[in-house]
Amino acid sequence: MNKSEAVLLSHPDLSSGDKRAGKVLSFFGVPWRALTIANFLAEITDRHPTPANLRVFCSAEVFSRLIKDFEGSLDGRDLWKEYVHSVFVHSGDDLDTLQELTRLLTGDRRAALSKTDPGAVNLSVSDHLDDFCGVMAGMRVTGSASSVNDSLILDSSHQNAVNIISAGPGAAFLKVEYRNVPVFLSTCKKIVDIDAELTTQNFDVRQHFLSAVPVVLYIKWAFAEICWKALETNACLIIDDPLLKATYGFVNFHQLVSLTKRHKFSTNIAFIPWNWRRSSPEVVRLFRENPESFSLSVHGCDHTRAEFGSSDRNRLYWKAQQALERMNRHGFNTGIQHDQVMVFPQGVFSQAAMDALKHTDFMAAVNNDVTSAGPRPRAITISDVWDTAVMAYGNFPILTRRYPWEGIENFAFDILLGKPAIIVIHHDFCHDRCLNLVKFVQRLNSLKIRLAWRSLGEVVRRSCRQRELSPGLVEVEMYATQLRLENQSGQRKRYLIRRRESEPSNIKEIRAGSRNVAWSSTDGRVALEIELNPGEKTMISMGFHDLTGNGRHADTLSYRTKAMLRRYLCEIRDNYVTPARFKLAGSC
Numbered sequence: 001m002n003k004s005e006a007v008l009l010s011h012p013d014l015s016s017g018d019k020r021a022g023k024v025l026s027f028f029g030v031p032w033r034a035l036t037i038a039n040f041l042a043e044i045t046d047r048h049p050t051p052a053n054l055r056v057f058c059s060a061e062v063f064s065r066l067i068k069d070f071e072g073s074l075d076g077r078d079l080w081k082e083y084v085h086s087v088f089v090h091s092g093d094d095l096d097t098l099q100e101l102t103r104l105l106t107g108d109r110r111a112a113l114s115k116t117d118p119g120a121v122n123l124s125v126s127d128h129l130d131d132f133c134g135v136m137a138g139m140r141v142t143g144s145a146s147s148v149n150d151s152l153i154l155d156s157s158h159q160n161a162v163n164i165i166s167a168g169p170g171a172a173f174l175k176v177e178y179r180n181v182p183v184f185l186s187t188c189k190k191i192v193d194i195d196a197e198l199t200t201q202n203f204d205v206r207q208h209f210l211s212a213v214p215v216v217l218y219i220k221w222a223f224a225e226i227c228w229k230a231l232e233t234n235a236c237l238i239i240d241d242p243l244l245k246a247t248y249g250f251v252n253f254h255q256l257v258s259l260t261k262r263h264k265f266s267t268n269i270a271f272i273p274w275n276w277r278r279s280s281p282e283v284v285r286l287f288r289e290n291p292e293s294f295s296l297s298v299h300g301c302d303h304t305r306a307e308f309g310s311s312d313r314n315r316l317y318w319k320a321q322q323a324l325e326r327m328n329r330h331g332f333n334t335g336i337q338h339d340q341v342m343v344f345p346q347g348v349f350s351q352a353a354m355d356a357l358k359h360t361d362f363m364a365a366v367n368n369d370v371t372s373a374g375p376r377p378r379a380i381t382i383s384d385v386w387d388t389a390v391m392a393y394g395n396f397p398i399l400t401r402r403y404p405w406e407g408i409e410n411f412a413f414d415i416l417l418g419k420p421a422i423i424v425i426h427h428d429f430c431h432d433r434c435l436n437l438v439k440f441v442q443r444l445n446s447l448k449i450r451l452a453w454r455s456l457g458e459v460v461r462r463s464c465r466q467r468e469l470s471p472g473l474v475e476v477e478m479y480a481t482q483l484r485l486e487n488q489s490g491q492r493k494r495y496l497i498r499r500r501e502s503e504p505s506n507i508k509e510i511r512a513g514s515r516n517v518a519w520s521s522t523d524g525r526v527a528l529e530i531e532l533n534p535g536e537k538t539m540i541s542m543g544f545h546d547l548t549g550n551g552r553h554a555d556t557l558s559y560r561t562k563a564m565l566r567r568y569l570c571e572i573r574d575n576y577v578t579p580a581r582f583k584l585a586g587s588c
Contacts, residue, residue: 003226004085005049006032009040009058011065017090020191021057021215027194027383028219028227029467032057037066044079054084055222059092060101060185067104067178080179087183088218090191091152098187102154105176105183106161113152113187114170123209124166129175132221133164135233135416135449136213141409143167143209152187165214173214186214194383201347201369202400203385205413216416228465228477230388230418231488235444235451236459237437238366238401238424240270240299240343241574244279244287244334249427249574250582253283259434260293265441268456270299270343273326274567277333284334295455296338297366298323300345302555302563303570309348309373317356318553324361339457340482341366348373354393358506359547364389364397364460364480366422386417388463389479395500397479399463404429404440412447420459421451427574431582458484461539469496483540487532494531497540501526508543 006025008018014034025032035043040056043049058066070080091098095113103111127138153170154161164184165173173186188210205212219227242248260267287294300307301323308316320342327338340363344353347369354372357365370390371377384390389397401422402410411421421444430437445451454462461484466476472491476483478499487493501507504521511517512530519528532538555563 004053004055004223006030007054007056008032008034009056009062010034011037011062015059017059017092017191020193023194024215024219030223030227037069041069044083049083051082052085056084056087058089060089060098061092061094063089064097064101081181084181086181086222089183089185091187091189105178112155115152121167126164129164130448133217135412135447137448139409139412141206141209143206154187172210184218191215194386195381198380198382198385201371203382205410226467228467230465232452233415233449234459234462235421235453236266236268236456238268238270240426242269242427243275244283246280246282249578250430251427253286257286257290257293259438263438263441264445266293266453266455268295268297271296272299272303273323274302276326276330279334284336287336296336297341297343297456298327298338299343303345304563304566306348307345308353309350311350311352313352313356315553316353317547320356320360339455341456341460350374351393354396358394358396359544363482364399366399366401368401370398370400388419388465391500395502399460408443411444415449418465420463428578481542485540486537487534490534492531492533494529496529498525498527500524506544508545511541513538
């Protein structure tokens with residue numbers, strides 16, 4: 001296979017921007033190497049690279065030097081197009097050189113770079129470059145001051161420049177050509193540092209738009225054949241807390257099932273196991289008759305305050321088992337099977353909770369927050385949350401979800417990264433007869449990518465990333481303890497499946513369908529291989545040993561009474577108090 005190659009061009013050492021670009025390349029599984037200008041020219045002159053496979057990353061200052069060297073060599077001019085596929089140029093710190101470079105590349109001697117105005121700036125992604133912009137095409141974003149302060153705006157009307165990301169009347173990311181080779185020029189001085197510690201509970205692309213989006217768009221386009229990618233984009237809406245009654249707060253299940261069919265989305269109810277005996281036969285029948293519209297996940301156990309935020313692993317293990325036992329009883333009584341996915345009450349969890357869940361039948365957690373509770377929470381990096389799932393807590397996955405108010409741009413960027421689109425609301429978001437919910441779903445469905453709306457369990461099982469290593473050999477990274485794998489090609493394929501696991505001794509078995517499979521462990525990962533015929537599918541599942549030394553942790557009468565009061569009071573709030581407030585405010 002003639003693979004594309006990334007070259008970080010330096011003079012003489014890699015800049016901080018180059019190093020950050022290298023981190024993003026590595027995140028997407030793209031191998032790269034650093035070369036000086038002299039070594040790069042020598043390779044091309046000696047015809048060492050494969051024709052047109054080089055993707056070059058460099059600063060504006062380095063690219064300007066490179067151009068001067070090429071312009072002085074007739075051979076260099078001819079070889080440039082033959083061996084270079086494209087170039088990504090970041091501005092660097094030499095603004096004068098950037099100004100001259102933009103004038104040279106655009107052919108507009110009057111092209112001018114100017115600083116952004118203080119405050120927020122309206123950014124827009126071109127809707128005429130779908131192949132390049134993908135799911136971000138046509139996106140309109142109000143970038144925060146912090147996201148644009150390190151950028152300049154290019155004012156040029158020359159036809160040789162194509163605006164990819166516009167900032168107000170000018171361009172912040174553009175496509176030009178040098179010697180018939182596309183050059184993608186970012187005017188942002190920084191490339192996002194994905195090793196930086198996350199300072200919020202999730203990554204907000206609005207805070208990093210110009211430092212993150214250009215480089216990711218370029219890598220996903222330039223290395224489409226070899227980089228990590230999601231085979232499909234799955235989606236699900238989660239509504240936290242409701243009982244399965246005809247109405248709960250502003251949620252009307254008969255209305256909701258009609259909306260899911262009309263507007264093509266699926267809904268998961270984060271169901272509190274404490275309520276396992278309280279489901280209405282009418283709504284149970286609705287769920288059973290519409291499995292493509294409705295599913296259930298596990299929302300804590302009693303849903304008490306910070307229920308899974310303690311450090312007592314044995315107690316948490318017992319609570320997780322109790323939650324599953326209640327959900328199994330609910331399933332036996334109603335015929336509704338639950339997804340083995342934990343949604344933490346109030347989003348609060350501890351490292352101990354993640355350890356406990358790993359040794360149960362849960363296959364993943366889905367949560368808004370990714371930072372654990374406790375006096376010394378683990379540092380979570382940007383790369384941790386860019387990944388399909390956060391694997392920093394004992395290699396038990398947290399898939400992230402978002403509220404609609406976080407903006408369609410964050411969902412689109414998650415999809416660009418290869419993550420599923422998981423939306424969360426509470427019943428009060430439906431106070432307007434679900435008008436805002438429908439509008440948001442319509443915006444998601446109008447993104448330039450096909451969304452596969454599924455149950456939450458299927459979203460989790462199908463959340464992986466893969467890349468083709470050679471014809472017939474595919475590498476797959478698995479996250480949850482279950483993986484739905486399907487060969488959608490027309491040829492038999494061998495799959496090399498890897499999953500991060502720092503303590504392989506905890507693994508009891510790995511199965512492909514109904515049979516045990518052999519696996520190995522090295523460098524903090526387990527690996528196994530399977531082969532699938534065209535159209536064949538299987539389920540890979542991992543089982544972990546039970547926790548040892550775990551005694552009973554039965555709840556006291558006082559605790560059970562408080563839990564019961566909390567549940568009934570919350571229902572009074574949701575069914576009566578909150579609707580009354582909206583009515584008084586004239587909002588419903």
